[in-house]
Amino acid sequence: MAYHSQMTDSLSDMIACPKCDGLHRVPQVDIGAQARCVRCGTVLMAPREGAMTRIVMLSMTALILMIAAVFFPFLELSTHGLGRKSSVFDAILAFSDGLMLPLSFAVAALIVVLPITRFVALIYVFAPMALGWAPAKHARSVFKFAEHIRPWAMAEVFIIGVAVALVKVAGLAQVTLGPAFWAFVGLVIITVLKDNFMCRVTVWQTLNARSPS
Amino acid sequence: MSGDGMANAERAQPVLTARAAGLVGCAECGHVYQLGTETCTVCGKRLVSRDMTSLQRVWAWLFAGMVVYIPANVYPMLRTTTFGNTQESTIVGGVFELMDHGSYGVALIVFFASVIIPVSKFIAIAYLAIRIQRGKPGTASHFHLYEVVEFIGRWSMIDVFVVAILSALVQLNFVASINPGIAAVSFALSVAFTMISANSFDPRLIWDAPEGKPV
Ligand SMILES: [Zn+2]
Numbered sequence: 560m561a562y563h564s565q566m567t568d569s570l571s572d573m574i575a576c577p578k579c580d581g582l583h584r585v586p587q588v589d590i591g592a593q594a595r596c597v598r599c600g601t602v603l604m605a606p607r608e609g610a611m612t613r614i615v616m617l618s619m620t621a622l623i624l625m626i627a628a629v630f631f632p633f634l635e636l637s638t639h640g641l642g643r644k645s646s647v648f649d650a651i652l653a654f655s656d657g658l659m660l661p662l663s664f665a666v667a668a669l670i671v672v673l674p675i676t677r678f679v680a681l682i683y684v685f686a687p688m689a690l691g692w693a694p695a696k697h698a699r700s701v702f703k704f705a706e707h708i709r710p711w712a713m714a715e716v717f718i719i720g721v722a723v724a725l726v727k728v729a730g731l732a733q734v735t736l737g738p739a740f741w742a743f744v745g746l747v748i749i750t751v752l753k754d755n756f757m758c759r760v761t762v763w764q765t766l767n768a769r770s771p772s
Numbered sequence: 773m774s775g776d777g778m779a780n781a782e783r784a785q786p787v788l789t790a791r792a793a794g795l796v797g798c799a800e801c802g803h804v805y806q807l808g809t810e811t812c813t814v815c816g817k818r819l820v821s822r823d824m825t826s827l828q829r830v831w832a833w834l835f836a837g838m839v840v841y842i843p844a845n846v847y848p849m850l851r852t853t854t855f856g857n858t859q860e861s862t863i864v865g866g867v868f869e870l871m872d873h874g875s876y877g878v879a880l881i882v883f884f885a886s887v888i889i890p891v892s893k894f895i896a897i898a899y900l901a902i903r904i905q906r907g908k909p910g911t912a913s914h915f916h917l918y919e920v921v922e923f924i925g926r927w928s929m930i931d932v933f934v935v936a937i938l939s940a941l942v943q944l945n946f947v948a949s950i951n952p953g954i955a956a957v958s959f960a961l962s963v964a965f966t967m968i969s970a971n972s973f974d975p976r977l978i979w980d981a982p983e984g985k986p987v
Pocket residue numbers: 576577578579580581596597598599600601
């Protein structure tokens with residue numbers, strides 16, 4: 560599908576790979592298949608059956624799990640007859656004194672605020688389209704923003720951090736996993752599933768095709 | 773028809789780029805316009821064939837990330853108090869502690885996330901930026917190096933989260949308490965700065981041949 564011949568087609572029939580600038584003719588791609596850039600292998604198109612509905616459902620589930628994960632007890636620690644339950648909220652407030660305060664904000668942003676913002680943004684963009692309506696107002700800017708904050712939503716990195724922390728306190732005290740821990744694990748799995756349904760270029764093409772004007 | 777599997781068929785031929793065809797492609801959504809068009813009508817992004825200012829940003833953020841990585845390793849990351857005795861441990865010290873407890877797997881994860889990944893990221897980003905500045909055309913392996921760097925950066929945040937969780941969880945007054953050290957802040961900053969540096973890259977620059985000096 561590389562584009563080598565003279566430019567007789569109109570520009571809208573072509574696509575330039577965002578990662579390497581390789582010029583391609585927009586291919587016909589079957590549902591479930593994907594087209595990759597011949598030069599760098601970046602996925603250019605990956606239409607999926609009911610992708611929008613699935614993204615909306617998964618984002619909503621993730622949102623509910625996140626609320627549970629933040630406020631239910633996350634881990635419980637006990638030793639020498641002393642016990643302490645802590646939630647994700649407590650982990651965020653761990654840095655709340657003095658110099659460490661900015662770090663508190665950063666942790667809150669990375670593990671809670673940005674993931675939630677991303678889920679809400681994706682629901683806003685995809686829900687009207689999943690229902691067959693025209694895209695919501697400013698859907699393009701909202702989607703661009705959602706893609707922009709993607710690397711900064713670190714729920715899955717946090718889970719590995721929890722695992723390491725558990726090993727570190729294992730010698731010091733007994734640790735029990737709370738319900739919020741499992742909510743968080745579910746959240747991570749759903750986030751990975753959801754991102755697999757999303758191909759950026761395909762989403763832009765759909766947004767463009769469905770927009771009025 | 774799927775494009776899968778066709779990748780090998782045309783690898784030998786040089787690929788026509790949008791720039792060589794006198795066009796400009798959108799770095800966000802891939803739509804193609806005549807060179808000189810200002811903004812993308814599909815996604816609203818400003819159109820540039822090659823973002824030459826990106827290298828300045830790459831270097832600036834990379835340098836900032838390297839500078840704050842030094843205090844991150846010198847100062848303590850964790851302050852552990854058990855029965856009145858306070859112990860401070862640095863990033864590398866924490867790795868040795870885990871090994872002393874026999875948790876070699878976890879020690880390896882922390883060592884990778886906090887030392888190997890940040891340092892290799894500094895080297896990889898600098899290497900790619902220098903190549904671009906010398907006008908050397910890159911290959912698919914240079915691009916994959918960039919993809920790995922871009923993907924892996926966020927995983928370095930693990931140790932910061934470990935400190936946050938431990939500090940929240942282990943607050944048992946006299947028996948045991950864990951508090952964050954100043955290195956937690958500088959390490960978090962280092963990871964963030966290097967992520968911004970990697971994200972500032974315009975990957976299209978990696979491929980360019982010397983004769984294709986940006987228009
Ligand atoms: Zn490409």
